[in-house]
Amino acid sequence: MSASRTRVALMGATGSIGTQTLDVLRREPDRFELVSLAGGRRLAELAAIVSEFRVRRVAVNDDAARRELAPLVDPGVEVVTGDAGLRELASDADVVVNAVMGFAGLPVTLATLEAGSRLALANKESLVAAAPVVARVRSTPGAEIWPVDSEHCAIHQCLAGSTRTGHPDVAKLWVTASGGPFRGWSAQRLRGVTKAEALAHPTWSMGPKITIDSSTLMNKGLEVLEASALFEIEVDRIDVVVHPTSVVHSMVEYVDGSVLAQLSRPDMRLPIAYCLGAPTRLAHHWGRLDFSQSLHLAFEPPDRDAFPALDLAYAAARRAGAAPAWLSAANEVAVEAFLEDRIAWSDIVAVVAATMDHYEDDPLDSVEAVVENDARARRIAHGNLPS
Numbered sequence: 001m002s003a004s005r006t007r008v009a010l011m012g013a014t015g016s017i018g019t020q021t022l023d024v025l026r027r028e029p030d031r032f033e034l035v036s037l038a039g040g041r042r043l044a045e046l047a048a049i050v051s052e053f054r055v056r057r058v059a060v061n062d063d064a065a066r067r068e069l070a071p072l073v074d075p076g077v078e079v080v081t082g083d084a085g086l087r088e089l090a091s092d093a094d095v096v097v098n099a100v101m102g103f104a105g106l107p108v109t110l111a112t113l114e115a116g117s118r119l120a121l122a123n124k125e126s127l128v129a130a131a132p133v134v135a136r137v138r139s140t141p142g143a144e145i146w147p148v149d150s151e152h153c154a155i156h157q158c159l160a161g162s163t164r165t166g167h168p169d170v171a172k173l174w175v176t177a178s179g180g181p182f183r184g185w186s187a188q189r190l191r192g193v194t195k196a197e198a199l200a201h202p203t204w205s206m207g208p209k210i211t212i213d214s215s216t217l218m219n220k221g222l223e224v225l226e227a228s229a230l231f232e233i234e235v236d237r238i239d240v241v242v243h244p245t246s247v248v249h250s251m252v253e254y255v256d257g258s259v260l261a262q263l264s265r266p267d268m269r270l271p272i273a274y275c276l277g278a279p280t281r282l283a284h285h286w287g288r289l290d291f292s293q294s295l296h297l298a299f300e301p302p303d304r305d306a307f308p309a310l311d312l313a314y315a316a317a318r319r320a321g322a323a324p325a326w327l328s329a330a331n332e333v334a335v336e337a338f339l340e341d342r343i344a345w346s347d348i349v350a351v352v353a354a355t356m357d358h359y360e361d362d363p364l365d366s367v368e369a370v371v372e373n374d375a376r377a378r379r380i381a382h383g384n385l386p387s
């Protein structure tokens, strides 16, 4: 064991990004030490990770989860709970991977940056909801955000590792979208979508919430907001283009018309390893393309009428303040209701739109204001769910 291993905290360890992060860590035992974990409901899976990686500190949601986990792990393992537990673990690592799903990831994002550590960010909802607050804590000495989201990781690479687009040479960012399982479907056909169809993503295997977001294109809308906050660029310089095979993960267009792109097969271990290893690239062939076979790259504009989530996200970005927090919160409520078979697929974006109609400008200047706006938007979204 080397004393200089990078100390990694993995929040959301049992999910799709979490398990792929473990796969990266498994292959680099001399480089990384997994020091802490957080999970939600899958406690048996969490316990298995604790023993495999000999992790000493774990965060779970509440005391009931702690009692359930305790007999499954070594008695020396410290189990902390709630948002305070997440914050505690996130403030004691060299790199924190935020792979928690949804707004619940906010304490991880904030505590990591406040501690002046590297945040490997998959949890886009925290950045979208709290952008003005994140912008402030990001200036803590040592604090860095490295984007795990594949589009943002691509842009990061095309900007040569920088997260700032203030450079006058950058004209715009192109965020690519697979188009999801319903690309090319008419509004009429979309009304009959089933849960199984919405959960069958053509190119990526992901957790259920983001898979549904990909089917409505709300994921792309959230990614535009994420890119705007991450790269500090106005949304009118960010565009979305549909690229069905997910080989080009996004692009940066420079003022002379030159477009730089990052290409690989769709495999999230590549961006995860990029964020963990930087400035070193880890030598594994995740996502390697085979140019001995023919490779066709197709691009088309998104259908903004059939997928109104995209324009809702742009509208929220232009209103700024708490509008993106409302969009994301309302979407979480609607997607959860859809996954529980309480509403139809076509109701998801309608619920978000109806919730946004109640939004009144709020500058969002504190963490308390973020939490309060999230709660208010959720209440209104619940009220907008069709019965």
Ligand code: NDP
Pocket: 011, 012, 013, 014, 015, 016, 017, 018, 038, 039, 040, 041, 042, 043, 061, 098, 099, 100, 101, 102, 104, 122, 123, 124, 125, 148, 149, 150, 204, 205, 206, 207, 208, 209, 210, 268
């Ligand atoms: P999953 O649903 O697969 O996993 C979510 C993880 O978060 C699980 O470990 C879950 O625990 C945990 N979790 C949920 N609520 C809490 C909580 N309150 N406290 C602590 N942990 C919690 O989601 P994904 O891995 O797909 O996505 C995670 C994040 O990464 C999302 O923000 C998503 O948008 C983003 N992302 C995902 C991509 C992907 O390929 N999957 C690509 C790009 C971004 P448990 O399961 O034990 O309940």
Ligand code: MG
Pocket: 149, 150, 151, 223
């Ligand atoms: Mg993405």
